[in-house]
Amino acid sequence: MGPATGEEAPESGAGAARVIRLHHGTDLGSANDIDANGLDAARAAAFNGGGEFWATVDVAVADMFAQVNPASGIPARLDFDLPVTVLAALLTVNPPRAYQHGADVYEFLPTAFATLNAHMTNRQVLAPVP
Amino acid sequence: MRHDPLFTSWLVKCSSAEESQRLQQLLRAAIHADAAYVDIVRPSPKGTESSATIAHRLGDYFSDICLLPGGPAGSLTFRIVYSRRADAGRFWKDLMVRTVQEIRKSSPGATTTLEYWGDEEPETLGAIG
Numbered sequence A: 001m002g003p004a005t006g007e008e009a010p011e012s013g014a015g016a017a018r019v020i021r022l023h024h025g026t027d028l029g030s031a032n033d034i035d036a037n038g039l040d041a042a043r044a045a046a047f048n049g050g051g052e053f054w055a056t057v058d059v060a061v062a063d064m065f066a067q068v069n070p071a072s073g074i075p076a077r078l079d080f081d082l083p084v085t086v087l088a089a090l091l092t093v094n095p096p097r098a099y100q101h102g103a104d105v106y107e108f109l110p111t112a113f114a115t116l117n118a119h120m121t122n123r124q125v126l127a128p129v130p
Numbered sequence B: 001m002r003h004d005p006l007f008t009s010w011l012v013k014c015s016s017a018e019e020s021q022r023l024q025q026l027l028r029a030a031i032h033a034d035a036a037y038v039d040i041v042r043p044s045p046k047g048t049e050s051s052a053t054i055a056h057r058l059g060d061y062f063s064d065i066c067l068l069p070g071g072p073a074g075s076l077t078f079r080i081v082y083s084r085r086a087d088a089g090r091f092w093k094d095l096m097v098r099t100v101q102e103i104r105k106s107s108p109g110a111t112t113t114l115e116y117w118g119d120e121e122p123e124t125l126g127a128i129g
Helices: A028-037 A041-047 A059-067 A084-092 A110-119 B017-030 B092-106
Strands: A019-027 A053-056 A075-083 A098-101 A105-108 A121-126 B007-013 B036-042 B052-057 B062-069 B077-084 B111-118
Touching: A019 A028, A019 A059, A019 A084, A028 A075, A028 A121, A041 A110, A053 A059, A053 A110, A059 A075, A059 B092, A059 B111, A075 A084, A075 A110, A084 A098, A084 A110, A105 A110, B007 B092, B017 B062, B017 B077, B017 B092, B036 B092, B062 B092, B077 B092, B092 B111
Parallel strands: none
Antiparallel strands: A019 A053, A019 A075, A053 A105, A075 A121, A098 A105, A098 B036, B007 B077, B007 B111, B036 B052, B062 B077
16 A cells, blocks of 8 residues: 555645645535635534544545535535644644644644634635546 | 435446456455554644554444445456444544545556445345345
8 A cells, every 4th residue: 555645745835935735525515615714613513523624635535525525515625725834833732723643634623723714825626526 | 413324335446357356355354344444643743752543443333344246247346335333433434535545545547436325225235135
């Protein structure tokens, strides 16, 4: 079994401007809502009990989650850049506001949403995804 | 809270019948009830000192995961059907996606297509029941 592959390098840029490209698989309505309004804890909780927001550096994984979205809507992917310094801060603050699962998946707790909304850039909604 | 369906079926198409057989052999060894996916959770992006290791046993999330023919004997295709336990925790979908991802990684020429996603038992299961 080989390493995770994506359509692009997960991290790019130099120095303080380095960003990581993250992908969230969902339905088109939810992707557009996050794109337009940002992350919202109450709306996230409507999708899963804990209200977390999950994203991955692996495009193929995000696409699979999009296909099995709980709304059974048009599968869509929200792509965005996040500064690596911001991600590191969310992971290391005490208590953590985010967790890394394995090498390629990030779980963001609702306490991270305000920071994410302030720092997510280059948002792009793609639908339908394969 | 959204409802997650009980049954999910993926159609796997391989580049050759031999590859299909090889992949099915690999999967049979990997999808039994006691197989576990180990999730390494880190609050720090590079650190391991405070990592938590959580083993997710497939049998705790799925009542069955079965491989079914996708066509006549010698076909390039087969199906992998996941029967989710009604009380499965939310990580069930991650486990399913990880398995499908492994198919793609171990056989880059294979394609995986979501074929069915619902609460009714797929006809492909009923046909052999």
